[in-house]
Amino acid sequence: MNEDDIRNKVLKCFSCVKSPCQKGCPLNNDIKGFIKLTKEEKYKEAFLLLSETTVLPSVCGRVCPHSKQCEGKCVRGIIKDSRAVEIGKIEAFIGDMALKNDWTINSLPLKNKKVAVVGGGPSGLTCAAFLRKNGYNVTIYEKHNYLGGLLYHGIPQFRLGKKLLRKVIDKILELGIDVRLNQSIGKDFSLEDLENEYDAVFLGFGANLSSKMNIPGEDLKGVYGGNELLENNNHPDYEGKVVVVSGGGDVAMDVARTIKRKNAKKVYVIYRRSEKESPAEENEIRKAKEEGVEFLFKNNILGIYGNDRVEKVEVIKTELVKKEGDDRLSPVNIEKSNYYLSCDYVVMAIGSHPESSIVNSLGLVLDKRGRILIDKDGHTSKEKVFAGGDLAGTKSTVAFASRAGRDAAYAIMKYLENSV
Ligand SMILES: Cc1cc2nc3c(=O)[nH]c(=O)nc-3n(C[C@H](O)[C@H](O)[C@H](O)COP(=O)(O)OP(=O)(O)OC[C@H]3O[C@@H](n4cnc5c(N)ncnc54)[C@H](O)[C@@H]3O)c2cc1C
Structure with missing residues (x-):
């Protein structure tokens, strides 16, 4: 991202009096403030303002689920046919400028604690x-x-x-x-x-540590936890293999995309709710699809089967119903909609503990x-x-x-x- 791109992006900010974007930021970054300073090309000042609340602007600017946090609250984004200010990209730009220019923040003298x-x-x-x-x-x-x-x-x-x-x-x-x-x-x-x-x-x-689904077959050879696969980087050979990833969040997306890039023949992501209810960022789902990952939304894995190692999963279709007291639609299995899907590996990405x-x-x-x-x-x-x-x-x-x-x-x- 160069300065011209950023200049165009910051000009889109309305500098709203109530700054809803700041409330959407878990770190409560002064977004209106650092965007204003960026508009004035006072990049170091923008960095120092950000440093009051965060030490990870280059990271958060890239990986935060912005559409669910700051950008999701941006007034410009709420207006019909208009896109939110790309706050993440501006934050990453300022963080990167600080790294490039070796800007530092001062520390107070050491106390005896x-x-x-x-x-x-x-x-x-x-x-x-x-x-x-x-x-x-x-x-x-x-x-x-x-x-x-x-x-x-x-x-x-x-x-x-x-x-x-x-x-x-x-x-x-x-x-x-x-x-x-x-x-x-x-x-x-x-x-x-x-x-x-x-x-x-x-x-x-x-x-x-990856959570389990508590279904039959989770102890079979070929069943992995997504978190452990990524942390230990000890993937099996996926070349020519079919892999089922269970889950619908960002971990499932990262696992599926990583495995696809390691030459798996097919990667299915199975998630029991619909695409709209999926916790993963819209953007991440789109990129996974572009890279060839296949999604089976509104499907649920009932069991994993094989003699000695994974050979197939039993899957059932679901429908979403509104249950009293629940804000989210709940998936309910549709009777007699079961089917089997042949696969070589199953990866759990449904949560961690x-x-x-x-x-x-x-x-x-x-x-x-x-x-x-x-x-x-x-x-x-x-x-x-x-x-x-x-x-x-x-x-x-x-x-x-x-x-x-x-x-x-x-x-x-x-x-x-x-x-x-
Ligand atoms: C695959 C994946 C993708 C994600 N993508 C995103 C994303 O795009 N955007 C986003 O906002 N969030 C994302 N998250 C979530 C985010 O990364 C975590 O919520 C965040 O990193 C949690 O920070 P933490 O400091 O609590 O724990 P961690 O980041 O897990 O850090 C814990 C540290 O403690 C160390 N440790 C563990 N055990 C011990 C021990 N016994 N003794 C000493 N040290 C130990 C670990 O090695 C590690 O360095 C993702 C998570 C995963 C798994």
Whole structure:
């Protein structure tokens, strides 16, 4: 995106008095403000304004589901035959300008307080950055030998380049954050170790184990979890094979597109609701279709069958009905509409959960779904311990995880200021 393109995009902003776009942004970025500064070609000032609320403009500008967040609230987009201002592209442009020009944000001098952050995904990175900017010593503990979490091993290269991501992370670390890689909580150290060594702890180690459908055949060879496939990058050979992906969200889209690019003969995405109800971004569905992924909307997998390994799935058609008290239409199986679909692999992409052996060992109160229970400030049931992002059931998007990290950083600062 060059400056001329961006100039045309910013001119479309009405600078609405009420700025509904800002309310649509999980990070509450001052969108009207940074677009105005961009219009005036004050790019550095636009970056500094964005930096008050986010450390991930280059990332969020590319991967946020904008049509469901800021752009979905844009007044221009609500007017008939008119498109929303492309806020994401403008945000990415400003973030990229900052990387290119090496613009930095100032950190306050260090205080005598130290905080441990577990997990180097968007929640952990953001929490660490806001703490360090405000003068706290921060150390990130990360299981892998790299940072970024799902930004690195979930969202594929074709949507978010690894080189760019590394630059974003390096910039955050330049604030003066320590990192300990290859360090897994529950294995290499315990929560108690951190409680003894640090003044406060933030847990942001995500929830990246694929959920199961609880249908027959899920233990057969050839059935995979989408999250694990992407994180461990240990795909089987798809050449000439037929793959069924179960799910209708962005993870299902990324998994299906990744597998198609690895030369699978056919990739079906099976989702029990209609295309309109699908949680995936419209844009992502369109791109998957363009790349040859086939969609079976309003279809539900009943079972996976095969002698030793996957040979076929049993599928049933669904209709959508309005159930009392539900905002969303519910899928109901249509009797006798069952059929079989031959396939070689089945990949589950219907949701994820945190590793129970780890969360159960922390001595923290969990919610009904096995996630870490937090209050509105991200405080857990232990005095020194805060949490946020996917492991605490925050809405699973980058911006919501990042917001959780930022909110927890401010709550930790308040806690530390009040503690002797
Ligand atoms: C395939 C896929 C595509 C997605 N696409 C989008 C998208 O386009 N847009 C969007 O907004 N959202 C998207 N999401 C959701 C978004 O990526 C997540 O909501 C967000 O990354 C959650 O951030 P987090 O910090 O809570 O967790 P994570 O990003 O999972 O980060 C957790 C970190 O903790 C580390 N960790 C795990 N266990 C341990 C341990 N025991 N000890 C120490 N460290 C540990 C992990 O290695 C990781 O670095 C996608 C998710 C997936 C799976």
